[in-house]
Amino acid sequence: MIGNAIEAEGLTRRFGRKLAVSGLSFRVPHGSLFALLGPNGAGKTTAIKLLMNLLEPTRGNVRVLGTDSTRLGPSELAQIGYVSENQRLPGWMTVAELLAYLRPLYPSWNEAFCRNLLGGFSLPLNEKIKNLSRGMKVKAALLSSLAYRPRLLVLDEPFSGLDPLVREELIRGVLEWAGEESWTVLISSQDVDEIERLADWVAFLDAGNLVLAEPVAELEARFRRVEVITGDEAPLPAALPAAWLQAAKAGRTVRFVDSRYSPASGEAIAAVFPNCAVTLFPMSLREVFLTLARNRRSTSPSLEV
């Protein structure tokens, strides 16, 4: 399916005097696995609450599956799955009762798939939800959001506080549902490594502002860690290209991150450091974000990268 599962335009939310998110504009294409990354307090949860209509925007808007978020009704919600550590399942119900309660609400409920997931998660059917461990609760929440094969799955920090085994089961569960059918996943996390292999789009949020939102492949293509061995110990030249971040020199070695790398970058580097040995290293998503975060702390926040 072409088009966007989510389209945000100038999305802003204010709490009192604090701007939790400001001017977010991005799109989540159908069929993508969109990772929303950022440090604590960056506004990820607020952004997600805005698009799920748990909060209303102060300014701007966001369209989810073609509908404005403030107009999300039962027919749209029947195609959206939502798992968040901020949401509590009804503790008094057993897993079986929860599923029985939800089943008639979703026209696309798939009982076979549900049972399949149940087995995969090994969830006890007749245990009250409040007696389940934390990992089990998240699994139950995910199950209750996947069983009807939603067109959009929104996961707000689903892995926080869970042990690796449970995380793996959850990822399996999500991937189980993905596949031939049209589906979109929006997942927010502080843990970049987890998401690295799964995401094909990534957005970075910092202090309520959107720093970037682009396909992972593009990001990986344009970031490189560069190491140059110069001939002397002279200090770094003052005016370096703006796309070179966190430039530093120790002894003869210069290191920086090129945020706009292309095959032609070799010439730019040679122009500044003629006749030097240059080594390029690819960067993991985590390294990219650490660089960006450090960069924002040390320079003006309005710098576009």
Add this chain to the structure above:
Amino acid sequence: MLPFTVELRSGLPLFGQVVYAVKKALASGQLRPGDRFPSVRTLSQELKINPNTAHKVIATLVHEGLLDVQPGVGTTVAKVAAATIPQRNALLGDEVERLVVEAKRLGLELEDLLQAARRQWDRMQKE
């Protein structure tokens, strides 16, 4: 479990790494023509990668004639002659590049590099 070896390193494009790993497996005989190849779902599940990526991998391999997709049967390794030596050489390209870069950095000459390689080969031949 996947029928071929793959070690994913962060930072490098996933797609390229998996395709590369499959081609190496084909070259080394780990994957033989007619063998079953995992589906998109299995591939994504086992490697914990985005199904879109898994899909692209298989599509690319099919496009290059290395895999066959038959309805009802699934994905299998195509009946293709074993890679010729020049092709195998190409598969090693990455590793060779890395080796040469390291050697140059340490200040070695080509002769030293070849000597070291021969020594390592002999040692492994004995096992």
Add this chain to the structure above:
Amino acid sequence: MVRLWHYLAKDLRRLRLLVALWALVVAAETILAGSGAVARVEDLRLQEALQILASLLSLLKLMLACVIVPLLIQEEPLVGTEAFWLTRPIPRGTLLLSKLSFVGAFMIVPALVAELALMATSGVTTRHLLLAAPEILLKELAWFLFLAVLASLTPNFARFALVGAALLAALVLLGLTLALVLSSEEVRAEIPVPVPDSSPVVVALLLIIAVSLWVLGHQYRTRKTWRSAALALVGAFLVLLLSDYWPWPFLKAEEPRLEARLDPQAVRLAADIGKTWVSDMFSLRRKRRAQKNVAARLRIQGLPAAYAATPVAIRPRLEFADGSAAQEVGDLLLSVPPDVDPSEPLEFSALRQALGGLRLHYDERFRPSMWPVFVTVDDEFFSRHGKEPGEYSADFVFRVDRYQVVCRLPLRPGARYDNGSEHVVVTDVLRQSEGCTVILRESNVNVLLEPRMRPTTRYLFVNPGANEAALAREFPLQASALHAGLWDMTMEPGTARLMIRYLELRFPEERLARKELPPINESWLSQGQLVRIDAPYAGRFSKPLRVPGFRMDTR
């Protein structure tokens, strides 16, 4: 509609124990109220225990409502962003409807059915049943909807309880301040005759229901809590305003027409000013000036037989030669000891006349002798002008009651009087050495939609052969009433829809026995009757009075 049942079933499954408890408590309360167990039981301790049980049940019912409603509504809370249901395809209109249906079906209907059943078994007429049902529904709905609104504006039970308690405290404080501010001395001079008007109450109830539904609808639709709370406050203000100043009395009891029976012109007032009765006026506000009430005997002549008149408003003017005047009346009536006024009170004359002129025996200790207060003056005014004769003129407004025999019951168990929904039954007659005790069960309805004044009732033992009657001493044994939520408890204490009263009537007192009455033996009992006399309000009239040469201090 299938969906509605889906949500109802889920809520029922979760709250089934509490709902069952509710039904149980309602049933127990009803049975206890109707069975008269408290009165019939002879063991005093058991009696007390049962009375405590009745109060406990009532309180338990209140608490259950305050627990079940928030639990129900806050299972899908409307405040906050963490609720499970918010991201599920649950239509809000259906959700609200399911909550309201739950309350209606599992809480209001049992209460309604229980009360109607009790009424039916207490001999209430079908007509009154049909009138009582809407009243019960309105009151229960108003109460439950209020709880629902509070629950919809709070995120959890703790906050609900806190806000509820705060509201209650605020209401109590508001009531107290209003009472203190408005209770000035001037108000006391006039006790209006309250012809009951149900219109403000009905209007208030309907408004409360309408406002509650409006706020609930708004909150469920928009989840903007502060705005809904503001709407609720505006609505509450509207309710108070409209119900207090409601101009159209569409449900008011009729003011009885006095002119048909009594000609005010024929009534003459005569004051015995030879002896006044002065007493200090007791005031709650001690800081005010010290005052004295001056009362004198007022004879009212020209009233028809079996009619009694009591002053309800006095507007005096006492002028002296030097121009100073007093125009105030603090209390309306003063109680006067028997040796000061040995005459028969007007009320007793009316009783006798209603009975057809028998000799009436009563205990001196309980004979009311009330003299109207002619004027109230400051202490220093009294000492200055006390002995001085002045020009007194006043307008008296009287309330007239007509005494009439309602029924004559033989003194044996089972004797009964039935009149529509009103029933009086003798349940026990106990012979004692010098008299007898009769236990009586009275039951009557008091429906909002048919307001009427409840007359004073008096019971007398009458021996037609000996032409004698004696007032019975009444000892209330038990009054049972069912309450609809908080409404009946706080708004109208003591006037529930179905009143079942057990009375113990004792005759005669020891002192009387030592006087002239014949011994109470079997023949007396077989001849004797228990007579009930009612004194319904018959209307009012005003009359001027002039007394030249009125002296306040006659000592």
